[in-house]
Amino acid sequence: MPPSAAHGALRRAGSPFTGLGPVFMKELSDHLSSVRMSVLTLFVIAFGALPVAFALQDLRNVVISDPYLFLRIFTVAPERVGLSFIVALNFVIPLMAIGLGFDSVNSEFNRRTLSRVLSQPIYRDALLLGKFLGGLATLAVALVALWLIVLGSGLLLLGLPPRGVEVARGVGFLIVAIAYGGVWLAVSMFFSVIFRSTATSALCALGLWLFFLILWPMIASAITLGFAPTQITSIDQYTSLQELGLALQRLSPGTLFSEAVVGLLNPETRTLSFVLPIQMRGAIPEAPLPLDQSLLLIWPQVTGLIASMIVVFAAAYVVFQREEVRA
């Protein structure tokens, strides 16, 4: 043994991304041809198309000179459904991401393919990343398709083309939606690394999603109330309390997503933090922000989403590195 072997053992030779391409391609083609993907697509179309169809009817009847008419398709909550497209997506995207990721690693264990694949020249890094990117690409394909359908039906039914800024804001929305899906994909893959049983990992991922959807807002407001003094004596006190509540809410990826989307698709949005009505005085109501200002506004939310996606993926990676390969 050369003397360098002792400390050399810490370094691995060869790129950690060897084999990333084949894994990515296989995951993508597996997802796209799977029955599960067809079911998820149906699900997405049902949830996405309904609000859009009703929104389009409403928008057609109320012809107003709105410069951002096209974006209203996404944000208007039609009277008969009470659910806007973006709110529907806030449900559907996590479900889809969880559906794609909850069995990505443990199913390889259960099929006993993992040790065979890892005995090929590939690091675990590439396998996990390839699976993640494959899932993300699948998600992106589905969302882009949905987006194009919405755009196309808007074009047909409203009878006017979207303006450039509207398309740009729409593309921004698409990217935020994919990042949001990435967070939940990473979460479900994390559970698929931890649990050998696919049912358990699906249950945990769905449980976490329900927790953030239903319980977390209640908990956040309970915590905020706990910090509240018996009597609020100043406006500052009131504001800081509201800000605490908002900060807690923002620990949920769903909040980050909806804030970012509102900022993008409602150009009138001037701030995402808590504002007292008095502070709004002087600001021209209803005056839309230019695109770059809107982007600046939602930037923290977008980085928050991307950062949490990376953190959760890194956690899954660390656990996966230490896992025994034998079934």
Added chain:
Amino acid sequence: MAENVIEARGLLKLYGSQRAVDAIDLDIQRGEIFGLLGPNGAGKTTTILMMLGLSEISGGTVNVLGFNPVREPLEVKRRVGYLPDAVGFYDHLTARENLAYTARLLAIPRSQSGRRIMEALESVTLADVADKRVATFSRGMRQRLGIAEIVMKQAEVAILDEPTSGLDPHATFELLEMIRGLKRSGVAVLLSSHLLDRVQSVCDRVALFNKGKIALMGTVVQLANQVLGAGHPILVEATGTDVAAALRGIEGVQNVAAEGDAWRVTADRDVRAAAAQRIVSAGGSLTRLADLQPSLEEVYTRYFQEARHAA
């Protein structure tokens, strides 16, 4: 380069305080079939996983084809074929598609991969089901597909973990024939098993594992000598003379025992020629003369009996 394809020195694996593999030394030579034998939980799979860099090494070193599996796992895995215990394939893909995925992971050029996959499938007689989904495959067919993967990989070393477990006698026979085929094409084979009589027929050398240690290592005959103390047992059936007396007179014979109508002769060397000559010259007629291979099963049973007594 050295004639050893795998060299392990003081290889150690700790699970907590349990020594799953306890500082073993092991050499696998180029072109041989080496058997790792031992009861369940002896540490065979753990040893194999460490050789492939799939499990962390707690101590000692291992060297595979001149590479260190801890530091250069990709180089090792590029050259070593591995058939895991109860191998799995992607059920929704066909045999050909499964191998195609492996070929892409191995970065085999597209222009070659189609031909190499078909040749590999032919060599394990799966060519006619190449486009059937693996979900429809029997255990034996999956095992053969695993061998095909190693053939396609053009591996220099094949590591097979319990390749014959769960196979019927005919499938086992076929699989062992394919393992011999690997050897003929110059591949060194390391296989683990507890099906001793099957393994005995293919292995050039074996190592007997016990509680993480190598208890015995060598050719089957060497082990039999060591454990049973008997060299070459033969079976003689003859009439027309005092067979036992004639056989006892042969040099090297240690024991002659009646076994039905025949005699079982134990000697420290192969005495078949001498026995035949002796009986014929004594006026007897020889009806049967058989070389009794020492049975690994016997060695194994006896060894573990003694190990238990010693404990």
